[in-house]
Amino acid sequence: MMKKNIIKVAFVLLVLSTMCSCKKYLDVVPDNVPTIESAFTMRTQAQKFLFTCYSYMPKEGDLTDDPGILAGDEIWDQPLKGAYFQIARGFQKVSSPYGDRWTNLYRALRDCNIFLENVGKVPDLDEEERRRWISEVKFLKAYYHFYLVRMYGPVPIIKNNLSIDADPDMMRVKRDPVDSCFSYITSQIDEAVESLPLTVVNPTTEAGRITQPIALALKAKVLVTAASPLFNGNAEQARLKNADGTALFNPVYSKVKWDSAAVACKKAIDLCHSVGMKLYTFNPDFQQYNITPTTKTQMSIRNSFAEKWNSEIIWANTQTLPAVTTLQTLAATWWDPTMLDISSIRGELSPPLKIAEMFYSRNGVPITEDKTWNYNNRYSLRTAQENEKLSIRKDYETAQLNFDREPRFYADLGFDGGIWYGQGKYDDSQELFYLQAKFKQRNGAGKANFSTVTGYYIKKYVHYQNVIVGTTCSTNPFPWPIIRLSDLYLLYAEAQNESEATPSEETFKYINLVRERAGLNSVQSSWTNFSTNPEKFSSTSGMREIIHKERLIELAFESQRLWDLRRWKEAAKELNTSITSWDMGQEAAVGYYRPVSLFNQTFASKDYFWPISEANITANRNLVQNLGW
Template identity: 50%
Template sequence: MKYYNKIIINKLKASLALSTLSLALLFMQSCEDYLDVVPDNVATIDNAFKLRNEAEKYLFSLYSYLPKDGDVIFNIGMLSGDEMWIPYQTSITSDAFEIARGNQRISNPYMNVWEGTWTGGGPGDNYNLFEVLRNCNTFIENMNDLSKVPDIESSERKRWIGEAEFLKAYYHYYLLRMYGPIPIIDKNVPIDAPESEINVSRDPVDECVAYIVDLLDSATEKLPNDNELIVTTEAGRLTKTIALSIKAKVLLMAASPLFNGNSDFASLVNRDGTALFNPEYDENKWKLAADAALEAIQSAHSNGKSLYVFPETPFSLSETTMTQMSIRQAVCERWNEEIIWANPNSRTWDLQRLCMPPLIASHNHNDARKIISPPLKIARMFYTKNGVPINEDNSLEFFDEKELREATSEERFNIKEGYLTARLNYDREPRFYADLGFDGGIWYKYDSESQSDEGDVWYVQGKFGDPAGASHAFHTNVTGYFVKKLVDWNQVTFTTGGATYQDYAWPEMRLADLYLMYAEALNEADGPSAEVYEYLDLVRERAGLDGVVESWANFSVNPTKPTTKNGLREIIHRERLIELAFEGHRFWDLRRWKKAAQELNAPITGWNIKGEDNVSYYQIRTVYQQSFVSPRDYFWPIPESQMLRNLNLVQNLGW
């Protein structure tokens, strides 16, 4: 279904900085207060579509607006929620972190992609997504004109239009996920359009979703398969599988409780009375999401995608370490077979530096800043070694999680043998040890002196006076847990001159995500089934765990939990939160499930980082008391300045 042409309300003069294909592209913006999609600089635009080379630069500029999700300053999902905490205004100043602290506002909102201000960085790093929608429309309109760009092959013209259609759909989706119903920006309005065409209203959620899906379907027909890309020059370019995967993600969001039958937003209507949320629940939306996810999975498989498994290495590694490396490197191994979409506009050098702790006294805190700090609630979230939650395991107890235990030889691949650490850190699943660093925890990397995971290997010492302790004035971990998952195991040895990190393009979509999306949608559509278990178990198998049914039957106090829709839903939700931990998904998943009000009103807690010995360090302290106001905080406020300029816009509830 196609919808009437729409245009956002205000004017913004933009200077398009055309660039070449590094895909680490910059877009130069002016700072006027207006937003619109009215074409300006007509002579420049005409020149951009005279020849193939210039048109290609314009296309790549559309890619440049892809948010830098491999950077905690820009990835909204990393620091706006409760999964990662940082010391306040020390190593970095993050606008997203102000949202986590409950400081969002309607005047110059934080992470304001509506206007392109307050999005985390300096000039040139702000994402005005309505501006790029205007540029997408300009590109598509000109490329559809066969008199333009005469030196391009028809097949390439078609592909480029598909790329622009995908990006246009993706930026609409990004806005919808943040703001709820938005104005659809279908075509650019003429420069002399009357005010009645410029001052538009928001479109209902279901219409926004349908429009985005239409665009993705159109793009899919035009984009190449993954195996048709030229790896040396086209890594990161869009493909059919990427388009199908994002379509599945859009439809999964649309089927979820925040958007599907959400009565909390029944009173959100346009000035003319048009309801922006459909209050009626529609189970068929889950079926559409399941079908889309399966189609994306089939496309991924046909293009050689599979869950990443760490390959054989000259080093002598135990099965325990090999499993952990499969988990870690599924994210960090560049262009590996599991990654469906890697964003080369977003690199991860600084992210790794902010996660990495100093492992010995000579490691400089400036080179291993260790400030990304998962709270205790995240450490508790991971399963036991039996593959069930710690509060459900019928053979292990965690009543006193701070009780001290000494690591045995049997536990040496996870915890330094002979080291005293908390009960919470023992008897956990492989993803706990792959994803998290902690006091006494092994941090295996390639430069271990023994060239194996035996003997003299790297491990974390996290108490106040220790190498990774909280003694630095600025670079301080605030919970006692460190993010190991996002640091490539090839992180180069520290030297007197500093440290370097093996960079990788940020994985926007992994195959494991698709499997879990399919399992979730299929369970909601039809209830538990062998197919739901199959896709859940594929992810669990790579993580070194038995299947869902077997694990719960053998080790859970609630052995029948996977056999009911409600029980399996809870399991699937937790499986997503664990498998995709620290990748920026939890923030958005808690919202679409309408669980944010529950989770984001709980305190952020950690160990006592000022403790210098075992007794004083292993005390639980409250780092921050979060506050989430429902339903207000489920969506961003529309900037106050935009509300004043266009009286047809209505504000989100509570703002």
């Protein structure tokens, strides 16, 4: 296949100089490598090609590279913020689609295949290491195919590269049925697992390299996705066929897919446990400070995401360190009233009111069904008391919506009157930072270079040890978590619930572990004692709704909501509503705490999948376009 090796390999150029300890690990093949043979003449060159295969990984946490942040309804920003925000506003197009990954990920698959075809030629490569590298690249092939399927649905499977003298007709590939895509993805992971290490040997130089827990966790997510309504028995996609009549979706629902997903999730969980992974809990190293259980719970939630390489991080992307640093400054607000002249702190990534309302009450049930929570008066005013001072500034008047909420509400969100723990103040028996977010207040709208649009802020993104020094804000970087153990627990609970006739103790066990870390009682206790629908958890459909809500809350702002709403086929319901905010132009509480519509989102059935670029359709007439585009 590779007789004519004068063809140069095209490589993606990445700016890696800011990757700290990961710089060496992420070096890619230089531009002046003239031939394929040169790239595989020795171990050092082959390793650079290996890292080229890694370099195509989408950068989760990067506003310019991650659709999960701005392409849905979880975060709102100023108009024309970027390509993915255009998708959220309903402006997707078939000519140069926003966020198009087709060409780049197929280039990645080509380079992965080149590596697999040639790594056997490297003379000074230890066989055990060779097997590990091969497994890593097979995993990457699976991941890149999976990313394509989530975006586009059925895609052409690229098992091997074509010979350079292949018939041109062979190069005009067709889309493979979506079940075949998922089967190929899981087969690649299965082939990879055995030769992957349980953990990385040297975290300093190998952080982010693929391990067995990562592989099994991704397989679990792949199979849960394959079993979900968007891909499992989706009759609305029955008309999507290749030109030769090959159906690309099976419209018949299969429970077996959920059975397989449940098995895969449990296997991944057991392996993660065997290497010491567990849900993170906050144990500060500054024992000189007073930390109450309330603060510890909030910090266990907040740091499970933002504390790098903590005990529940299964997989994180080390390439995202610079992007996450930028994200922190865009999410941060001026928490310190003595430091109000720092241009990098903007507070512009704003959760809409619908997201603030999504979190549970303090009783662990939705505020719409908590019989002790006054939902109809959620926009009325209330003043914080002494016993609420760790969440809301004592004697501060704010909306009823911000009171009596679960710990994740206070851990993830900043708001007018809300306490902002950390950032240099760690003794919660003393006065802590709090926000003032009405018009022209220090955290409000109406000032130059400050563009919050809803009145809520994403505290979850901001590492609690970031501090303002002089005219700058120090930032503690962390790699963006792709899969956390809590994510895997909830995937397992979801798969178990769909696999069984009625919810079982195994289903409750894993969702309740997540809730326990979040400071909540069990599903059974919370719904029985506080819900207007106390039997909800007893049925598969009721438990499905509970698990979905739990995922949306636990994984809020982590690039999960967009994909979950799509695979559940719930995006059409959630993304056809109004994006609302507080009335940001008001100085008085009575005027500020009124919902204002910012934008009316629209989402059609065609929006469940990205369009394939018209240029790709024109170049390859065997490709059929997604329905509606």
